[in-house]
Amino acid sequence: MAKLNIPPPHGGELVNRVIEKRDYAESMAAGAIEFDLKPTTLPDGTPIRHVYREIMSVCYGFFSPVEGSMTSTDLEGVLKERRLESGWVFPYPILLDVSEEDIKSTGVKEGDRLLLKLKGQPFAVMDVEEIYKINPEEVATRTFGTPEDNPEVVREPFNEKHPGYMIYKLMNDHVIAGKWTIVNPPKFREPYDRFWLPPAECRTVIKYVKKWRTCIAHQTRNVPHTGHEALMKNAAYTGDIEPCHGILVNAIIGAKRRGDYPNEAILEGHEAVNKYGYIKPSRHMVTFTLWDMRYGNPIESLLHGVIRQNMGCTHHMFGRDHAAVGEYYDKYATQILWSEGIPSFGFEAPPNEVDKGLKIIPQNMAEFWYCPVCGEIAYSESCGHVDQKQKFSGSFLRGMVAEGVMPPKVVMRPEVYKAIVKWWKVFNYPFVNKKYLENLNASLEVDLEPMEVPKA
Amino acid sequence: MPVWRLTLSQWRYQKLNGVIKMVHYIGVILDESRYEQIKGTEIEEKVQSIFGGALKMLVVEVPEDKSNQILKAFDRARIDSRGFIEDVPVAFRRAVFEEIVKNKSLDIVDKVLERLSEIQELAKKEDEYIPPPEIE
Ligand SMILES: [Zn+2]
Numbered sequence: 378m379a380k381l382n383i384p385p386p387h388g389g390e391l392v393n394r395v396i397e398k399r400d401y402a403e404s405m406a407a408g409a410i411e412f413d414l415k416p417t418t419l420p421d422g423t424p425i426r427h428v429y430r431e432i433m434s435v436c437y438g439f440f441s442p443v444e445g446s447m448t449s450t451d452l453e454g455v456l457k458e459r460r461l462e463s464g465w466v467f468p469y470p471i472l473l474d475v476s477e478e479d480i481k482s483t484g485v486k487e488g489d490r491l492l493l494k495l496k497g498q499p500f501a502v503m504d505v506e507e508i509y510k511i512n513p514e515e516v517a518t519r520t521f522g523t524p525e526d527n528p529e530v531v532r533e534p535f536n537e538k539h540p541g542y543m544i545y546k547l548m549n550d551h552v553i554a555g556k557w558t559i560v561n562p563p564k565f566r567e568p569y570d571r572f573w574l575p576p577a578e579c580r581t582v583i584k585y586v587k588k589w590r591t592c593i594a595h596q597t598r599n600v601p602h603t604g605h606e607a608l609m610k611n612a613a614y615t616g617d618i619e620p621c622h623g624i625l626v627n628a629i630i631g632a633k634r635r636g637d638y639p640n641e642a643i644l645e646g647h648e649a650v651n652k653y654g655y656i657k658p659s660r661h662m663v664t665f666t667l668w669d670m671r672y673g674n675p676i677e678s679l680l681h682g683v684i685r686q687n688m689g690c691t692h693h694m695f696g697r698d699h700a701a702v703g704e705y706y707d708k709y710a711t712q713i714l715w716s717e718g719i720p721s722f723g724f725e726a727p728p729n730e731v732d733k734g735l736k737i738i739p740q741n742m743a744e745f746w747y748c749p750v751c752g753e754i755a756y757s758e759s760c761g762h763v764d765q766k767q768k769f770s771g772s773f774l775r776g777m778v779a780e781g782v783m784p785p786k787v788v789m790r791p792e793v794y795k796a797i798v799k800w801w802k803v804f805n806y807p808f809v810n811k812k813y814l815e816n817l818n819a820s821l822e823v824d825l826e827p828m829e830v831p832k833a
Numbered sequence: 834m835p836v837w838r839l840t841l842s843q844w845r846y847q848k849l850n851g852v853i854k855m856v857h858y859i860g861v862i863l864d865e866s867r868y869e870q871i872k873g874t875e876i877e878e879k880v881q882s883i884f885g886g887a888l889k890m891l892v893v894e895v896p897e898d899k900s901n902q903i904l905k906a907f908d909r910a911r912i913d914s915r916g917f918i919e920d921v922p923v924a925f926r927r928a929v930f931e932e933i934v935k936n937k938s939l940d941i942v943d944k945v946l947e948r949l950s951e952i953q954e955l956a957k958k959e960d961e962y963i964p965p966p967e968i969e
Contacts, residue, residue, distance in 0.1 A: 635909065635960075636909045636920055698914075747883070747884050747885070749883075749885060752885060767883050767884060768914065768915050770913045770914065770915055770917065770919065771913075772911065772913045772917075772919030772920050773860065773913065773915075773917060773919055775919070775920060776860075776862075776919055776920070776921070776926065777862055779923050779963060780862060780923055780926060781963075781964075781966045782862055782864055783966070783968065785884055785887030785888050786887075787884045787885055787887050788884055788887070788888070795968065798965055798966060798968055801963075801965040802965045805961075805962050805963075805965070806961070806962065806963055807963060807965070810960055810961060811960065811961070812961065
């Protein structure tokens with residue numbers, strides 16, 4: 378096998394649509410029609426998505442080659458075969474959805490420039506290319522698939538219990554399409570700021586600081602237990618002529634649900650893995666991407682591939698039930714996609730073997746469990762003591778944490794547990810509860826500096 | 834073989850073919866003080882040692898109709914990949930352990946279900962505050 382190198386960004390070039398210089402930013406924003414960004418909410422008012430996260434991920438290049446809210450042609454291509462108009466693979470609709478009332482009150486029309494405001498401050502501008510109507514329920518259904526249309530992997534029709542389906546179903550029925558440019562870059566609060574490494578900088582760090590030629594990505598939205606650690610360490614043995622040089626942990630940070638671990642504990646829990654030497658920092662790095670997780674299993678895995686290829690990873694580990702909730706998809710849907718393709722979703726072959734597909738290489742992994750006979754954390758495809766296995770369970774661990782029992786170090790590293798307790802003391806609660814959600818939904822992950830925009 | 838030891842494919846096969854009646858489980862972690870309370874009783878023999886002896890646990894079997902009652906009573910409760918009922922309130926777990934001690938038996942699901950409304954009341958308070966452990 379030939380030696381691998383960092384793959385090019387998806388689509389060939391990293392999107393970078395952020396203006397730091399105030400003068401240029403002000404001149405771009407001058408005279409634009411102001412529009413306040415709002416979260417997508419459940420009927421009871423609970424936010425389930427904030428489009429600001431998508432604008433950040435687009436403008437900083439995580440979603441390259443997507444540059445903004447999709448046109449109707451892009452949207453149709455994505456829903457039909459997961460391809461942009463340009464032909465590049467992309468899994469999800471990225472849309473600035475607005476109500477008819479928003480269109481009337483702003484008077485916005487094609488050709489106008491919009492100034493998108495966040496937390497009362499100017500945030501980004503967009504040149505309106507198209508305004509069109511959608512049927513949100515249809516978008517939701519086509520995004521995730523149906524048992525009839527996608528029999529390879531969809532097992533149950535999507536419904537209101539699926540958080541990702543609801544994100545699309547509850548969208549407004551008008552879309553403003555156009556490219557986004559951030560004119561007032563938000564500042565991340567502690568501890569997010571330490572883990573914010575957009576693709577351009579991440580590639581530079583990988584190449585010149587860490588000096589990794591190969592790097593495998595680990596998707597997370599959880600505090601790591603030793604099963605995750607075993608997955609990371611073992612999956613990293615893939616590579617080319619030697620194991621991967623690095624492991625890039627990339628947490629998905631977005632709308633939360635009660636019972637999740639707080640974002641702060643997730644990031645610092647993963648950081649503890651390298652800080653305390655379980656995987657040394659020269660080989661392990663923690664970062665995040667803003668995105669309200671859609672729980673789209675195979676569809677989500679495509680987005681993960683896009684993000685991590687853009688960040689500079691050569692490989693991506695995929696486990697069972699990847700980014701899944703409920704039993705809508707086959708447990709191995711992601712692995713089916715990356716090993717043989719899913720024709721009904723537009724993949725006659727795996728996403729890294731199709732034209733204008735991804736360059737990142739999948740590493741499909743089975744599971745790890747504790748085996749008392751082997752006396753170690755064992756790989757399910759190696760260990761023959763199947764009837765003795767003791768599986769790791771995130772919810773089992775959450776129960777232990779809630780009862781105030783320190784998990785044994787064979788299951789969770791003490792320093793990882795301490796990261797949980799550190800934020801438990803801050804929030805008076807080990808998990809996301811109503812109060813945490815209220816705070817997060819009001820303040821988001823960022824603050825914006827005041828910015829005066831010259832009127833037209 | 835207990836259901837929670839089966840691999841996914843074994844489980845699917847057996848469920849599809851009606852070999853197994855669905856049973857779920859509640860795992861009760863035993864720290865030292867809890868272990869003291871059951872030491873010397875017939876329950877002690879049923880203690881399972883997991884993760885290389887790092888953790889002691891009692892496993893209570895819950896028939897499917899009763900696990901459905903539990904899932905209904907607590908909005909975040911779920912069955913995990915091992916077939917265990919998880920994400921239940923701490924108050925629920927405490928009640929399970931109390932009934933085990935009181936009845937010196939693992940066949941206590943009905944007793945716990947009788948206390949459901951009391952447990953739900955306690956669980957509400959848990960939604961806002963759980964005291965953090967004292968570790969440095
Ligand atoms: Zn073994």
